[in-house]
Amino acid sequence: MNGPDIIFFLVMLFQLVICPYNKVEESFNTQASHDIIFYGPNIGMYDHLEFPGVVPRSFIGPLFLATMSSPFVALFKAIGLSKFASQLLIRLVLGLTVWHAFKRYQAAIGQRYGQNITKWLTIISCTQFHFIFYMTRTLPNTFALVLCLHALAFVIKRNHLSFIFSAACGIIIFRSELAIMMGCYLISELMTKLRVVDAIKYSIPAGFLWIFFTVFIDSYFWRRWVWPEAEVFYFNTFLNKSSGWGTSPFFWYFYSAIPRALATSLFFIPFGFYMESGIRQLFLPAIVYVGFYSFLPHKELRFIIYIFPIFNTVAAVACARL
Numbered sequence: 001m002n003g004p005d006i007i008f009f010l011v012m013l014f015q016l017v018i019c020p021y022n023k024v025e026e027s028f029n030t031q032a033s034h035d036i037i038f039y040g041p042n043i044g045m046y047d048h049l050e051f052p053g054v055v056p057r058s059f060i061g062p063l064f065l066a067t068m069s070s071p072f073v074a075l076f077k078a079i080g081l082s083k084f085a086s087q088l089l090i091r092l093v094l095g096l097t098v099w100h101a102f103k104r105y106q107a108a109i110g111q112r113y114g115q116n117i118t119k120w121l122t123i124i125s126c127t128q129f130h131f132i133f134y135m136t137r138t139l140p141n142t143f144a145l146v147l148c149l150h151a152l153a154f155v156i157k158r159n160h161l162s163f164i165f166s167a168a169c170g171i172i173i174f175r176s177e178l179a180i181m182m183g184c185y186l187i188s189e190l191m192t193k194l195r196v197v198d199a200i201k202y203s204i205p206a207g208f209l210w211i212f213f214t215v216f217i218d219s220y221f222w223r224r225w226v227w228p229e230a231e232v233f234y235f236n237t238f239l240n241k242s243s244g245w246g247t248s249p250f251f252w253y254f255y256s257a258i259p260r261a262l263a264t265s266l267f268f269i270p271f272g273f274y275m276e277s278g279i280r281q282l283f284l285p286a287i288v289y290v291g292f293y294s295f296l297p298h299k300e301l302r303f304i305i306y307i308f309p310i311f312n313t314v315a316a317v318a319c320a321r322l
Helices: 002-019 022-039 060-078 082-113 115-126 130-134 140-156 160-172 177-190 196-220 226-239 241-245 252-275 277-293 301-321
Strands: none
Touching: 002 022, 002 082, 002 115, 022 060, 022 082, 022 160, 060 130, 060 160, 060 196, 060 241, 082 115, 082 130, 082 140, 115 130, 115 140, 115 301, 130 140, 130 252, 130 301, 140 160, 140 252, 140 301, 160 177, 160 196, 177 196, 177 252, 177 277, 196 226, 226 241, 252 277, 252 301, 277 301
8 A cells, every 4th residue: 555545544444433323324234234243144133124214225235244244243242342343343344345446446547547646536535524434334325336436447447347237236236326327337338339239238137137136135134025226216216205304406416515525626627627538438427427316306415425536536637737
């Protein structure tokens, strides 16, 4: 690791420690991770059967966190540490998973646009609060962010098969809104390097694979046949029930969420957009995604967390070239 990488990790660790507790949106994944670790196959003890929440959520993310954390949790129990330490560990595992995906994205950026840009991308990210903060939050959006970063790395490297499988996983299991963003990148690739027949050939098996995977895993935990993210999509989009948690004006993402998340790096984006023509193909689909997603009345910053590495990349181009 170089200097900026060490700083990035320390900032993530610092935010994990000083913000150790959960918001309600994080409670399912945290509780599910706890139940898998401490109750194992005894699903009758699981919290979600008594408190299922408004819509079902996937157990695949918590299952991953629990699997990776279990050996260390056993050690924590042996030396007398409380479950609070285990909660921090689970969130650290999630943060490291996002960081690994971010490093994959950085590597793809470095290969395509130059290594100096990756250094600036890390530095800029360290100066902002929201992206690193959300790396350790047990939200469906954070799990989706992992797949989104991998998908972006693959699309930059023109690895269309891996791009489609990564994107489909994030969409089908964790957050259906990624279909808008990943769809924009797919259309962009169809206009340049990807044949329609190949897109269909990759997309159909990817869709069937991940639908089968989530239905198989989640039906076991929920004790009924269920595709969680499909129910969430129906609840939020067709029924528009998410509006019950508040609504915001159409342009809220543009005048509030993005400026707060990017801070002063926002001013470098026009320069980076102008200086590197190749970066526009990465940037424009992200803008289109925010525009389309603005039609949903209920808005939260975490719903567009996926665009911040892209915006920071454009700003990093300006910092590297000025």
